[in-house]
Amino acid sequence: MATLKPFKFSLNVITNYLFDLFYKYNFGNLCIWLGYHLQYLVVDTKDVECILATNPLVNKSDIYKLLHPWLGEGLITSSGAKWQKHRKMITPSFNFNILNSIQDVMKTNSEKFIGKLKEISRSDNIFDFQEVVNNLTLDVICETAMCVSINALDNPHSDFVLAVKFMCYNSYKRLIHPIKRYELLYRLYPEYWEYRKQLQIYKDFIYGIIDKRIEAKKSSQNTNPSNEQENEFRRRKLFFLDSLLEATVDGRPLTRKEIYDEVATLMFAGHDTTTSSITFAIYLLSRHVDIQQKVLEEQNRIMAGNLKGNATLQDLNEMKYLDCVIKESMRIYPPVLFFGRHVEKEYNLNGKIIPAHTSLLIFVIAMNYNEAIYPDPYRFDPQRFDADQRTTTQNPFEYVPFGGGQRNCIGQKFAMLEVKTVISKIVRNFQILAPEDGLESKDGYISTLYGPQRARAPKPDKYVPTLLHAITLRAENGLYLRLRERE
Numbered sequence: 001m002a003t004l005k006p007f008k009f010s011l012n013v014i015t016n017y018l019f020d021l022f023y024k025y026n027f028g029n030l031c032i033w034l035g036y037h038l039q040y041l042v043v044d045t046k047d048v049e050c051i052l053a054t055n056p057l058v059n060k061s062d063i064y065k066l067l068h069p070w071l072g073e074g075l076i077t078s079s080g081a082k083w084q085k086h087r088k089m090i091t092p093s094f095n096f097n098i099l100n101s102i103q104d105v106m107k108t109n110s111e112k113f114i115g116k117l118k119e120i121s122r123s124d125n126i127f128d129f130q131e132v133v134n135n136l137t138l139d140v141i142c143e144t145a146m147c148v149s150i151n152a153l154d155n156p157h158s159d160f161v162l163a164v165k166f167m168c169y170n171s172y173k174r175l176i177h178p179i180k181r182y183e184l185l186y187r188l189y190p191e192y193w194e195y196r197k198q199l200q201i202y203k204d205f206i207y208g209i210i211d212k213r214i215e216a217k218k219s220s221q222n223t224n225p226s227n228e229q230e231n232e233f234r235r236r237k238l239f240f241l242d243s244l245l246e247a248t249v250d251g252r253p254l255t256r257k258e259i260y261d262e263v264a265t266l267m268f269a270g271h272d273t274t275t276s277s278i279t280f281a282i283y284l285l286s287r288h289v290d291i292q293q294k295v296l297e298e299q300n301r302i303m304a305g306n307l308k309g310n311a312t313l314q315d316l317n318e319m320k321y322l323d324c325v326i327k328e329s330m331r332i333y334p335p336v337l338f339f340g341r342h343v344e345k346e347y348n349l350n351g352k353i354i355p356a357h358t359s360l361l362i363f364v365i366a367m368n369y370n371e372a373i374y375p376d377p378y379r380f381d382p383q384r385f386d387a388d389q390r391t392t393t394q395n396p397f398e399y400v401p402f403g404g405g406q407r408n409c410i411g412q413k414f415a416m417l418e419v420k421t422v423i424s425k426i427v428r429n430f431q432i433l434a435p436e437d438g439l440e441s442k443d444g445y446i447s448t449l450y451g452p453q454r455a456r457a458p459k460p461d462k463y464v465p466t467l468l469h470a471i472t473l474r475a476e477n478g479l480y481l482r483l484r485e486r487e
Contacts, residue, residue, distance in 0.1 A: 014176060015469040019366065019451035027370045029352075037062060040354060041338075041363045043370065048362055049397040050350050051341055052405035058083065061340030061359035066174055066181050067268075070167055070199060072257065074265025075410060079342075085249050087410065090262065093243040094410060099417055100313060102144050106418055107310050109140050109153075110425045116153050117430065121483035126435045128478035130279045131156070133422075134271070137278070138164060140418060141270040145240040145263055146209045163201040168272055170195055172468060203260070206267070210259055213241055240266055270411060272472045273335040277419045279479050280333035281326055283465065286432045286481045287441045288380050295322055299428050307428040307486065316420050324382035326419055330401040331368045332380065332446055335472050338363050339403050364400060365469070369450060373398050378453065379444050430483040435463045 021030055022043065030041040039061075042048055051057050059079040067077050075086060113136045120127050135152035138161060142150045152161045174180040179188075186192050244259045254262075285292040298321045303309055311319075339362040347354040354360065369377045374384065383389055402409035409415070426432065434440055439461050441447075447464045449457045465475030 012467065012469060015365075015467075016450060016454065018363070019369075022366050023451040027366065027372070038355070038358045040358055040360050041366075042349075042360055043363050043366045045367070045373070045395055045398050047349055047352075048367070048400065048404075049395070051360055051362065052339075052397065052400070052403065052407070055348070056405050056407075057341040057343065057347070057360065058406055059342045059344060061342045061361065063175070063181075063340050063359060063361075067171060069183065070171070070202070071265045071268055072261030074261040076265050076269060078261075083407075086258075086262065087406075089247045089249060090243070091410060093240055094414060099413060102414065103313060103417065103421070105143050106140055106421045109136060109143070110422050111310075112139075112153060113422070114425055114429050117426070117483055118485060121430070121485070124433075124482050124484065126480050126482055129282060129481050130275065130475055130479040133278050133282075134165070134275045135161070136422070137271040137274045137418070141267055141274075144414075145266050145270065146206070146213075147241070148209055159201050160205045163198045163205070164267070164271075166194075166198040167202055168268070168472075170198070171471060172474070175471060202264075206260055206263055207256070210241070210256060210263065213245060214256075217245055266411070269409070270414065274415050274418050276333070276335035276473050277326065277330060277415065278422050279475070280473070281329035281419070281423055282426060282432060283475075283479050283481065284329050284332070284380055284446070285325070285427070286434050287439065287447075288444065289440055290444075291325065291380065291382060292427065292432055295325055295423075295427050298322060299424060303428065311421065311424050313417075316417070316424065319420060319424060320386075321382065322420060322424060324385040326416070326423065327385040327399070327401075328380060328382040331374065331385075331399065332448070333467075333473055334364045334368060334401055336401065336403075337365045337469055337471075337473060339400075339407075362400070365473075367398070367400070378446055378449060380441070380446055381444070426483075428486070430485055433482040433484060435480045435482060436461070439463065 018030065018032075018041065022028075027043050029044055029047065032039050032041065042051065060077060064077045071077055073082065075083065075090065078086065113132075116132065120132065132153070135156050138152045139150060142148050142152075150158065150160060152158070155161065174186070179185045186195070241259070241263060244254055244262055247254055249258075285295065298319060299307060302315050302318050303311065341360045341362075343354050343356055343358045343360060345356045347356075347358075349360075368374065371377055397404055402412040402415075447457070447460055448467065463480045465479050466477040468474045468476040
């Protein structure tokens with residue numbers, strides 16, 4: 001075990017320094033101080049299993065309090081009895097029938113997305129793929145959560161879209177800053193007032209939708225509603241928001257704020273992590289043309305040559321190789337880098353006594369590069385997730401992109417459905433190319449290296465993404481590529 005104190009407010013510097021220590025101590029757990037808070041970084045699989053399942057901790061670490069003004073106390077940030085009651089209440093909103101209905105929304109938006117990509121990618125144009133995907137996933141989550149079309153693909157600079165992007169990026173930057181993490185101290189910085197302005201834009205929009213839906217629900221009790229617009233609003237499917245309006249907790253309906261907290265939470269979790277998953281999977285396919293070809297061959301076989309058609313749920317379920325590609329991509333570039341748990345009282349972690357008031361951070365990205373679990377971890381190898389080729393049984397807590405145990409991601413099936421739908425559609429419509437010829441991987445290895453492995457890294461090309469290691473993984477400098485339409 002090692003102890004360190006952060007010396008720079010750079011996420012990349014800290015991540016690489018931690019990886020140096022993980023390699024030095026053979027991927028054992030680490031203890032660090034972040035400001036005045038003791039953080040215990042966990043990478044040992046048995047300890048991860050203990051925290052998530054064997055002797056579960058369900059209270060989130062203090063680091064999530066930074067999100068409270070924005071997301072309130074939804075499923076990501078709440079703890080204790082409130083979290084348990086809301087989790088039980090919300091779980092039915094993600095059943096199979098709902099997912100089947102949501103797929104229609106995903107199909108419609110992905111078709112529009114393909115049209116937008118055709119427009120942007122003409123003449124081998126190099127463009128920031130991450131930005132376009134972010135707008136797509138925002139459109140999808142707004143329509144599935146609130147049945148509102150914000151049309152971010154065509155209006156990426158609307159006030160609400162810009163407010164969403166600001167809030168996400170602002171949270172990333174404040175995450176490891178020992179002063180800006182605390183709102184009382186953050187007020188000393190000039191940028192605080194821009195934060196308050198964007199937060200208010202975000203809240204006003206979502207509260208406005210909630211209020212309209214409440215009024216539409218009331219008007220639906222009338223036989224002949226007089227307001228045609230409300231009548232139309234009433235007839236549309238509102239999967240998640242509808243369920244919240246009908247739900248009860250302790251025998252009472254949810255308050256307006258409780259509804260906001262859960263909608264805002266789903267908005268964040270449902271678009272930011274999905275953007276990361278789609279973006280980095282497509283990036284890897286642009287640099288590994290042999291694997292892209294295998295994905296295309298599977299698509300051709302399942303779609304019976306009709307590459308421009310719409311994949312059904314059954315088709316998507318048969319895309320086993322694409323499943324492996326997505327899983328391997330999320331191993332290399334995990335959308336969520338850590339999961340935090342708070343130790344209320346002294347905790348026995350497989351014989352290690354953890355003091356009360358310690359934060360446990362399950363450091364997912366370090367787990368994913370442990371050679372004892374993933375031999376040759378810097379090679380992009382989807383076959384490692386092919387169950388038919390595995391010689392040993394994998395401990396389910398070795399790979400936790402969606403968490404595990406009681407607090408696993410409630411929307412993981414929703415996320416995987418969207419990720420597979422979009423990637424399948426892209427591969428069937430476009431040849432995915434690196435921004436310049438010759439940048440493709442020649443040996444199957446990736447360009448992102450950690451710890452002592454950085455010493456053997458070749459000189460990066462100017463398009464290699466600068467990773468922003470925060471709540472979710474993003475390319476801080478954008479993620480550039482080309483698309484060439486298939487005949």
